[in-house]
Each structure stands twice: as C-alpha cells, then as structure tokens.
Amino acid sequence: MAPDRGPGADGQTAGYHSISSKDDTQEVSQESDFSGDEDSIAVEEAEARDEAREFLAERADEGQNFTIRGVLVGLAIGVIICFSNMYFGLQTGWVSGMAMPAALIGFAFFKTVARHINYPFTPVENVLVQTVAGALGTMPLGCGFVGVLPALNYLLKPEENGPLVLSTGKLMIWAIGICFFGVFIAVPLRREVLIREKLKFPSGTATALMIGVLHGNEKGAEKQENPMETFRRRSQDMRRSRSMGDQRSHTADGPDTASEPGTEADRRSDWKAQIKLLIIAFGVSAVYTLASYFVPPLHDIPILGLPLAHNWLWTLNPSPAYIGQGIIMGPATTLHMLLGAVVGWGILSPLAKNKGWAPGPVEDWETGSKGWIVWVSLAIMLSDSIISLGWLVLRPAIQYGPHYIREAHERIKSGKYLSILGLSSPVSKGAYTPLSATISATQAPDQKATSLSEPDAPPEHLVSNRVVYLGLFASIALCVGATHIVFASLIPLYATLLAILLALLLSLMGVRALGETDLNPVSGISKLTQLAFALLIPSSNPNAIIINLLAGAISESGALQAGDMMQDLKTGHLLGAAPKAQFYGQLIGSFVGAIVSAAVYKLYTSVYAIPGGMFQVPTAYVWIFTARLVTGKGLPDMAWQWALGGGCIFAVLTALRIVGQGKSWQAYLPGGIAVAVGMYNVPSFTLARTCGGLVSWWWSRRAGEEGTVIVLASGLILGEGVVSIVNLGLASLRVPHL
Secondary structure (H helix, E strand, O other), X not given: OOXXXXXXXXXXXXXXXXXXXXXXXXXXXXXXXXXXXXXXXXXXXXXXXXXXXXXXXXXXXXXXXXXXXXHHXXXXXXXXXXXXXXXXXXXXXXXXXXXXHHHHHHHHHHHHOHHHOOOOOXXXXXXHHHHHHHHHHOHHHHOOOOOHHHHXXXXXXXXHOOOOOOOHHHHHHHHHHHOOHHHHHHHHHHHHHHHHOXXXXXXXXXXXXXXXXXXXXXXXXXXXXXXXXXXXXXXHHHHHHHHHHHHHHHOOOXXXXXXXXXXXXXXXXXXXXXXXXXXXXXXXXXXXXXXHHHOHHHHOEOOOOHHHHHHHOOOEOOOHHHHHHHHHHOHHHHHHHHHHHHHHHHHHHHHHHHHOOOOOOOOOOOOOHHHHHHHHHHHHHHHHXXXXXXXXXXXXXXXXXXXXXXXXXXXXXXXXXXHHHHOOOOOOOOOXXXXXXXXXXXXXXXXXXXXXXXXXXXXXXXXXXXXXXXXXXHHHHHHHHHHHHHHHHHOOHHHHXXXXXXXXXXXXXXXXXXXXXXXXXXXXXXHHHHHHHHHHOOOOOOOHHHHXXXXXXXXXXXXXXXXXHHHHHHHHHHHOOOHHXXXXXXXXXXXXXXXXXXXXXXXXXXXXXXXXXXXXXXXXHHHHHHHHHHOOOOOOOOHHHHHHHHHHHHHHHHHHHHHOOOOHHHHHOOOHHHHHHHHHOOHHHHHHHHHHHHHHHHHHHHHOOOHHHHHHHHHHHHHHHHHHHHHHHHHHOOOOOO
8 A cells, every 4th residue: 555645745756656666656546546536526515515505595595484383383392292291300300302203293284284374384494393392392301390399399308498389470480581591502602513513413413304304205206415415425525535545446335325315215214104103102102191090000010029019119110101212212221221220229229228228118218228329329420420521621622732732832933922812723634624625724714614614504594693692691681580589588699690600611511412422411510510519609508408409400401402402403504494593483482381381390290299109200309319419418328438439430431431432342331321310210110211222222123224213202202291181180180090
C-alpha cells in the first residue's frame, strides 16, 4: 500500500516514482482516480447543498407550517398522552413524549377527513402536530407532578415543614412558571448541535423518517429522496472518500445501500398496516385495563409462588402497557433492570430484613426493606450521573484542549493577543468536510465553519435573537415569581436564581447527551442539582429539604424541555419545517400542558389513595430520599455503608462503559440508571418490562427493523393510558369491583 502523499508533494512524488516498480505505478494511477472522484463528489455535494437550501426555503414557506387545525389536533393528542403519562408516572415514574405515535395518529386523522379539508395535510404540518402533542404530553414530568409534588404533598415530615398541600390554582401557577425557560434554552443551541455538529438525535431522526414514509406513500408512489437526504448522503460519500484515501480500491464494492433512495420505504410497512397494528394493540390493552378494574388481582399474579409473592413482593403485573414500555426500552436496558430487581429484591431485601436493618413490613417505605434498598439505588444513580455527566464536561477539554493551546501559543508568538478571544473550535475529520477543492485552508474560522455545516432554513423562518433573549429573561422572571407566589418564604430568592443557573448549564449537557445517545439524563441532572444544593444550603436550615426538592425540580424541568424542543427541531430540520413555527407550537403545548397536567394530577390524587394501591409514586420516594441522603438525614442502619459500596462499584462500571463505547463487551456491563430503576420499582413492573424487552429482541431478529414494533408498543401504552381515564371515572363513582 503506497504512503499517503497528499496535495502539494508533486516534486517528491515524481522523484519517488522514477525508481518505482510497476505495482507502485498502478497505485499512483489509483490515487489519481481517487483524486478525480473526490473532486467529482465535492461538486455533486455543492450542487446538493444548493438543492437542499431551495428545499428548506420551499418547505419553510408552506402555509401549513403553522395552522390552527394542526395546533388543535396536536393539543387533542397531547391531552391523551398527558393522561397516559400521569397514570404511568404516578405508578412507576415512566414518562414518554410519544412523538412517533403522535405523528401517526395525526396522519391517520387527517387522512380520514381528507375529503372535507380545503388544503392537504403535509409533512411540515405533521411536524407541528407532534411538536405540540409532545410538549403537552410530557408536562406531568416537566412540572414535577410525578415526583417532586407528591413528595411535597405526601412525604414531607412535620419536622421538615411538611406536608405541603397546594390548591389547584397554585399548582397551575407553579406549572406555568417552570414550563417555558427550557424552551428558550434550546433555541440558541440549535445551530451548534443540529447545523454545525449534526448530532444524530435518533428519536427525532426516526420520527422524521416515519413522517417522510407516511406522506411519501400517500399517492401510492415509492418514497423519493428529498434534497436534504441527498445532501446528507453526498456529504457522507465525501467524508468517506477523504478518509479512505488509497484504501478506496479495497472498498469499491458499490455505494452504501443504506442510503439509497427507496430502501427505507421498502423496509417499512404501508401506513394502513401500521394504523391497523396500532388499533389492534390499543384494543387488546384497553380490554385488559378495563378488566383489571373489576378484577384487581390481575395486577399482581404470583408467578413464582404465593410465599415469594406475600413475603417478598415477587409478582407479575402483566400490563400490556408495561410490556410496551419494555419494547421501547429494548432488551439491554430491561435486562439491566432485571439485574437490579434480583440484586435489590432477591438479595438485599431479605438481607436487610433478616439482619434487622429494616425490621418493618417489607412493603413499608419507612421501616421496611422496600425503603432500605432505595438508598442503595440512589447511590448508584448518583455515581452514574456524576461519572456520565462529568465525562460530557471533560471530553471537549480533552478532545480540543491541545488544539486551543497550540493556536493560542501561535497567536501569542505572533503578537495577536486579543485574537485569542476568537479562537475557533477544531473541525472533526469525521463530522465535517470541505465542499470542494476551492475551499482554502486559510479561510477565516467563521467562513470555514459556515462552509462545513448543513444548509439551514431561511433567516426569516428562524427565531430571532431578540425573541430568544427577551423570552429567556421573561421566562426566568416568571419562574422566580411563580415559585415565590406558591412557596412564599420557604425558598430564598438567591436559591431560586441559582437553581435556574444550574438548570441552564446542566441543560447543555442534557441536550448533548440526548443528541448522541438518545437518552436525556434528566434524573441524573436533578440529582446533581440536589447534591449541589446540599453543599450550598446548610442542613440546619429548617427548609433545607424543601429547597433541595424545588431546586432539583427546576433543573429537571429545564433539561426536559430543552431536550424535547431539540428533538423536535431535529425532526423539523430533516423535513424542512420552519423552526419558528415549531418554537411557537412548543410554547402553546407547554402552556396548555401546564394547566391540563395540574388538573389531571388533582383529579388522580382526589380519587385514588396516594401513595398506595396502584399508585406507589416510587419517584416521589426517590426525590425525598435523595434530599435526605445528600443532607445527611434519615438514613436507616447500615444504609450508608451499602450505598457507598454500590456507588463505588457503579462508578467503576460507568467509567468502563464510557471507555468501551463501540466495543462488543460494553453491552455486558450494566447501566447504573437501569439497575437503580429495577431496584426501587417493585418486581411486578420490572418483570413485565423485561418481557417487553425480550419481545423487542425477538422482533428485531425476526424482522430486522424496529419501526413496526414501536407502533405495536405505542398502541399497548396508549390503550391502557386512555382507558385509565374510564377507570378513573369508575373509581370516582365508586363502581363496585372484586
């Protein structure tokens, strides 16, 4: 294999080949062909860029980017998702934005009424529908209704100045106060993470793909590649050609078929088949949910025998919704959760009970082993969060630090001291590529960055800096005002402002983690905020626990909203939707979601005993126990020793998972968050989710793709979520059951 000579070495190359063999001459010929191919691909990519710009401008100019009907349909779907998320959130803490089913339901609705509407339902309007629906549907988590507020309402002790019982009006004020600033955090990050760095945001990309397939097949034609897809494929070809160099002859087996037009549509079922599957799954789940109201034992089947069920809570809840959640989580995550259940409920719970560390009934959160093992799970979550998020902070310094140091040194030597403030970030060879040979290495950093980034929507369809800055200031002021109206003198002003500042900083890490891994570490972000406030607020403060909880809630809300907005913006960017329309759709969905989720929360808490029965609110216990753990209050016997040991073990395992990214052995290392969730949730939920994970594994082996199985999972989740509203009505009317 010939050495890489590169451009500008012609003299040396000629001298070298004057004494070269025939094989070397052939290699030179191959390199000349490669250079010509590279220039050809560069020209094609430049042309594709122009076409992509035209495509984005044309799509952004469509009137359907923001419509009243699209907003209303999005709100209607969002209300259904909100009820579903409140139901599952109070049970297990699990909440989903349901972007793909929202887009599928929106498409099905408009397809049904197509004859009665004046203008067609387009991909950009579908983006609006799923943006509004997702923003509304995630508010039970974003406003703290499945964690922080139940902790304040039901779990605070009198010596902690609790419990705090809030009226519906105050719940709405609080929710409206914290539901906006995360949206404004996301908008300034859009150009960096979507346009310049081109982070994947897998769920947003998958939703865009599904919308494209649905609308591309409306007229029975095969899906055609849109100009944005063409540009991205040409960019991949260009990057591949430049990185391979003289290895090109060894891999010239043809183009990457994964990016050929039509193959994505070929691998997905027709939209009618997907709707049919969604309806069938919905119906099965709905029937089970209604039956479970009249036959409550269906929630706890003693599959391992009555002794294990009665003494150690080993039962199965065969809920189709939990199976659906497991399908979405996948086999790796659910098996890690099963490991947490085995360690927590199969080993630690009997150990704590028999040793007298948790002498009360097993199911008791305060004196039983159910509460004791939560401390170990909290330590695991904290160590995983610190290592994972810490790496997100350190990685840019490790990756780009030498570049900055060299560039700063060169500018200092040349006497350009002030220019140090304008240091440019290095361009990753794997992420960016010059568009043509005419791009000079001496270009200004901003010019080079512009040439290497993706095409973007026209400026008039972007959210202006003025709107962002004014909106961010107003949303922060609204958050401060709402917090102090609702909680009066319980939290000082500086603590609220500090919580918002931490939310701004930690949201940056959350967005990046979501873009790279498809996981928004909101639980870890909230726990880090609680840890920080434990160091800042003395434990002698009578309101230390309340301040700790509220600070964590603010940071979690900001990170969730920022991640949700960015995921939707990724979907919109790939389909050419106007970012400004999505931004306002997100604000509308968040506002309505804050009001609806407050009302739904009050409805559930007035009908059902919380905590108790179906609604154990484990996330609320995690919140309150974390606040007590980091402030050094309320730890039972031997809890801190085992918590410290578990935290250290998973700090090492998390570090190994980071080091092993992309390697086959990494999948065998358990993830800390998944193991912790398996510990603090009772086994009945974990067993059902593990079944779902195995279904996902089987389906992927059988069909080789996941689009259809996600539709199946969505139907199972929505069926139980919707019919839970019926069960809520039956319970409020005190309809008798077994």
